[in-house]
Amino acid sequence: MSEDQRDLYYHDPFHDDQRASDTLFSFFGPNSTIRDDSSPPNHQRFHDYMGLSNFFTGSNGYNTSATTFGYSSSSSQQVFSLQDDQNPMRVPGNLVGVTEMTPVTPNSSSVLSSSTEAADDDHELNEGKKENQPKSVPEDVEDSKKATKQKKKDEKKQREPRFAFMTKSDIDHLEDGYRWRKYGQKAVKNSPYPRSYYRCTTQKCTVKKRVERSYQDPTTVITTYEGQHNHHLPATLRGNVGGLLYPPSMMAAQGAMMGGSGGGSSFPHEFLAQIPHAFYNSGGGSGGGGGGGGGGRGMNYHQATSTPLQQVQIPDYGLLQDMVPSMTFKHEP
DNA sequence: CGCTTTTGACCCGCGC
DNA sequence: GCGCGGGTCAAAAGCG
Helix, strand or coil, X not given: CCHHHHHHHHCCCCCCHHHHHHHCEECCCCCCCCCCCCCCCHHHHXXXXXXXXXXXHCCCCHHHHHHHHCCCCCCCCEEEEEECCXXXXXXXXXXXXXXXXXXXXXXXXXXXXXXXXXXXXXXXXXXXXXXXXXXXXXXXXXXXXXXXXXXXXXXXXXXXXXXXXXXECCCCCCCCCCCEEEEEEEECCCCCCEEEEEEECCCCCXXXXXXXXXXXXXXXXXXXXXXXXXXXXCXXXXXXXXXXXXXHHHHCCCCCCCCCXXXXXXXXXXXXXXXXXXXXXXXXXXXXXXXXXCCCCCCCCCCCCCCCCCCCCCCCCHHHXXXXXXXXXXXXX
């Protein structure tokens, strides 16, 4: 694991106040932070989200977001956080912070500008690994294994862009509209909580995500997405429907959180769920793809706490130490 | 029966 | 070179 990740996991996200206050700054500038002190209706917040959404969806791609952040794509990582000063969020999962982690690679710009391609590469790599690294390696495969090794060396660290965020939730695996298959679990050093590894079950989709609970704040779940979905939300979900997670008003808009109306559900959880989607599939939400029927059953969100977020901070990301954009996110009761 | 989860083993990169 | 830790594989078990 790279240092950035290590920092994410091992630095104290919630207690290193000084650090965060030094690094956090208004994401959209003083007048554009997500802050609804005057308790505006939800759609007002979605207007605020627009800024964020535009930021994410922008004109497609990581470079855009990178430049929006004010630094080039050669930067290792980009971070912003959502901050809720005191007021409780009436949502199952409270979004705490979001982090985009671009690949740590010499030519990250190319990855950023063609992340789909990168995803395919990764897929091929994985396939190659599967085929060429069986548990018991026949001798005739040895050469190809070496070749693969060399190839991998050459292409080393063609990592997928990563995108991490923290949520306040009782459950680890928050529903985000996609289907995931768990493929591993590891104990995390210095943490009593294991880290789970998930892969998108959609064919040829190489998106992965890691889910772990913060050992500093067990109520906080750290989710890290890696890769880019090359498909829309699955039509059916286990106990959920994409269209429920993403109301048509949201789906119809370009990308996430674009809907001016917001359907009256200004859901940080939706926001949470949409971030990777919007980020990776900018414009992918066009046409209200996830129809799925608007109302009916309540969203099948797992029960999560509504614990007020007090001092919420993004952790020290090491390489990002001088680049920690943030925004304030207040929610009226 | 098909899909998902569990879990031990393995691979790999990195620091010492 | 070795050990450590993160990430992945894949067989077996579990589940609906």
